[in-house]
Amino acid sequence: MATMASPEIFMHTSGKNEPVWIHTEPYSHRPRFQKLTQDVEADVCIIGSGIAGISTAYELVISGAKVIMLEAREVLSGESGRTSGHLSNALDDGYIAISKKHGDEGAKLAAESHTWALHHVGEVSKKLGIECEYRVLPGYEISQYPTNDPKHAEEVEEMRKEAEKAKSLGLPVSFKDGLAIQGWDGKVDQRDAALNSEQATFHPTKYMVGVLKWLADQPNFSCFTHTRVMSVEEKGVEILGIGSKDVRVSTEEGFTITCKKALEATCVPLQKLSVVAQMEFLRTYCIAIRIPKGSVEDCVIYDQADPYKYVVATTKSGKSKKTGASPNLSSGLETGSPRQAQVDYQWSGQIFEPVDFVAFIGLNQGNKHIYIITGDSGNGLTHGVLGGKLIADQINGIDNPWTKLYNPKRLMSIVSSLPGMVAHDVQINAQYKRFLESDIHDIEDLARGTGGVLNTKTSTPVAVYKDGEGSVHKFSALCPHLKGVVCWNKSEESWDCPIHGSRFSKDGIQVMGPAKANLSPIDESGKATQQQAVEA
Secondary structure, three states, X not given: OOOOOOOOHHHHOOOOOOOHHHHOOOHHHOOOOOOOOOOEEEEEEEEOOOHHHHHHHHHHHHXXXXXXXXXXXXXXXXXXXXXXXXXXOOOOOOHHHHHHHHHHHHHHHHHHHHHHHXXXXXXXXXXXXXXXOOEEEEEEEEOOOOOOOHHHHHHHHHHHHHHHHHHHOOOOEEEEOOOOOOOOOOOOOOOXXXXXXXXXXXXXXXXXXXXXXXXXXXXXXXXXXXXXXXXXEEEEEEXXXXXXXXXEXXXXXXXXXXXXXXXXXXXXXXXXXXXXXXXEEEEEEEEEEEEOOOOOOOEEEEOOOOOOOEEEEEEEOOEEEEEEEOOOHHHHHHHHOOOOOOEEEEEEEEEXXXXXXXXXXXXXXXXXOEEEEEOOOOOHHHHHHHHHHHHHHHHOOOOOOOHHHHOOOOOHHHHOOHHHHHHHHHHHHHHHHHHHOOOEOOHHHOOOOEEEEEOOOOOOOEEEEEOOOXXXXXXXXXXXXXXXXXXXXXXXXXXXXXXXXXXXXXXXXXXXXXXXXXXXXXXXXXXXXXXXXXXX
């Protein structure tokens, strides 16, 4: 594996470290589309080609709508291809917490919608003939502590309560005293588990590639890649239902898509604040390890740690593999399974956590024709799939019982979360202290293949990257979103903004919003390397 990422990598994914899914579904298997070179019209324009955009396009295309999809880089280059590939209705925040914010009825709708999404992936893959390794399997939630630790009993009691709440909402969940997961018999005795018999796993990029290939064959679908969107605006006059508005989507190269409706399926909306301020961004970490076939039960395992760890133990193609999420994964897996092998893949992704634990899916705040899907809360795959159904129903005028729960314009649950929002805002504003900080004092301080911010305090902070040859490339260190000073992410070789989570490749290419634009090159070398990346 290369020690430094090539510029081309960031056209296909959002980090240096590539996820396990490319092992059997390489980038070369993904469909290729042309760049937009003229003004066009459509019924619906979808910005983003991940699970949310693809799912919405599928639901709209089968209903007869003319759909155009836009992607700033290559298809599937965002976070959907960097997940752990599990489909769950055991939501990360828990149904007790969701009930406190949205009531039991809201929690029940959350359970129903994620369950629908979990099964819908299987139905679509069967209908379209996509072999994506989809199957339903059990999920186990266990204590992080061994049975002889007093804290084990405390966590078990919490798990019992959560299992009872989930069961009351109609989920097939029960608590099993003394349950030992087959093969999960390492140096820590973690017996006792909450069992959810209705989880699922699949190969996410095989599924999305399959749906995209089907879409590409439909006469009412078009996709344009390497087409960066810079604005999405409603135009026209509409008062009390009189008059009309359409949506104008403008690209970096000056072309316009005129449409009746638009969807920002970009993980986080490409806008200044609004719902962006109602979410916290977090990093999630994954590894993939091969283990002997059949040594661990085919299942999903979660623990109660914070940050929590989970394992997807899967058997396909005559081999077994384990994928897990959260930091310190190798040591975490060793406690439960003695059959540890070398780490084949390790990668990270980004999630956005809403303050009230439920995604924002529907009309964007202040808009009547522009929709968003954001706030995955660690369940981005099912959120994306159910979001596709919900957005398509709203555009087609079909009543959907999930609308109120996911409404981006909701108020009560947000208001009840204000103390958490204020604390988060204080933390965010504290990050502007980087205007007074410098990662390096001299470019000579940088090792090859690394980056850092040079801040002389008398001029604009500069993001400096030194490549493997020793050549230096400079970019503005100010995030185009709200002018936060970016930080160097050594693991993924990217520039990350600590304010609202925008991310950029080492060459300054935007790979994660809410920023829309790239980091501005400030020397000829920076311009050249960024241009090379764009044209890759």
